[in-house]
Amino acid sequence: MTNDTTPELKTSSGVGVLDKAAAILNRLESGPASLSQLVEATALARPTAHRLAVALVHHRLVSRDSQGRFALGPRIGELSSASGEDRLISAAGPILNNLRNVTGESSQVYRRQGDWRVCVASAERPIGLRDTIPVGTQLSMKAGSAAQILTAWEEHSRLLEGLRNARFTATMLAAVRRRGWAQSVGERERGTASVSAPVHGPTGKVIAAISISGPIERLTRQPGRLHAEVVCQAAAQLTDALRNAS
The missing domain is CATH 1.10.10.10 (Winged helix-like DNA-binding domain superfamily/Winged helix DNA-binding domain)
Known part of the structure; x- marks a missing residue:
C-alpha cells in the first residue's frame, strides 16, 4: 500500500x-x-x-x-506578478521616464491579467502627436508588440490559445523569442507603431512587457531598427531592479 x-x-x-x-x-x-x-x-x-x-x-x-x-501553470505566474505589483510599478517609474526621454516616445509597462493586457505604468510624451495610454487601460492580447511579448513565452497550450484570432503568427512569436523583442506597425491601432521587450521576474519568468509607442510617421515601418536596443536595455534594467528587490 x-x-x-x-x-x-x-x-x-x-x-x-x-x-x-x-x-x-x-x-x-x-x-x-x-x-x-x-x-x-x-x-x-x-x-x-x-x-x-x-x-x-x-x-x-x-x-x-x-x-x-x-x-x-500560468496562474502561478499571474499570482506571482500580482504579489510583486508594487515593486514592478515603483521600479518602473524612473526607467520609463528615461526611456521616454531617450526615444522621444511614450513608454509603458503592461502586465497580463486574464484575457487582457493592462497598462500598469506609463510615461507620456509631453508634447506633440503621441499614443496616449493611461494607467489602467485594458488592451487586447491579440494585437500589438506588448501582446506578442506576453504571449511568446507562455507554456505551449496557452500560446496556441493566444494565437487564435491574433494579428500575429507562431512564426512571428518564434522570431520574438529568438531576438528578445517585438515590434508592431498598425497591428493594434491604425497609424501607430510600437516596440516591446520582456521583463523577467526573480524566477526568470516573463511577468511584464516594457514598450514605447507612437505614430508610424516617427517610428517608421521598422521601429525595431530605431529603438529595439534601448527598449531591451530598459527591460534589462527593470528585470535587475526586481531581482535586487526580492
Whole structure:
C-alpha cells in the first residue's frame, strides 16, 4: 500500500487535501513530471495524485505540456506578478521616464491579467502627436508588440490559445523569442507603431512587457531598427531592479 505521508506533509497544516496539493506543486517547482514521477516524489496514492493534479489543471495552477506531463501553470505566474505589483510599478517609474526621454516616445509597462493586457505604468510624451495610454487601460492580447511579448513565452497550450484570432503568427512569436523583442506597425491601432521587450521576474519568468509607442510617421515601418536596443536595455534594467528587490 502506498503511504500518503510525504516529507512535505510531515509539517501538516491540518488540512490534508491542501497539504497534498502543495506537495504536488513543490515537486513541479523543479520541472515537469509525469503522473508516475509525481507519485514517486510525493508518495501519494496514484489515484489521489491524479485527482489532485487534474483539479489543479482546472484552476490553471498546473498545466500539461506537449508530452502530457504536469507542469506549473500560468496562474502561478499571474499570482506571482500580482504579489510583486508594487515593486514592478515603483521600479518602473524612473526607467520609463528615461526611456521616454531617450526615444522621444511614450513608454509603458503592461502586465497580463486574464484575457487582457493592462497598462500598469506609463510615461507620456509631453508634447506633440503621441499614443496616449493611461494607467489602467485594458488592451487586447491579440494585437500589438506588448501582446506578442506576453504571449511568446507562455507554456505551449496557452500560446496556441493566444494565437487564435491574433494579428500575429507562431512564426512571428518564434522570431520574438529568438531576438528578445517585438515590434508592431498598425497591428493594434491604425497609424501607430510600437516596440516591446520582456521583463523577467526573480524566477526568470516573463511577468511584464516594457514598450514605447507612437505614430508610424516617427517610428517608421521598422521601429525595431530605431529603438529595439534601448527598449531591451530598459527591460534589462527593470528585470535587475526586481531581482535586487526580492
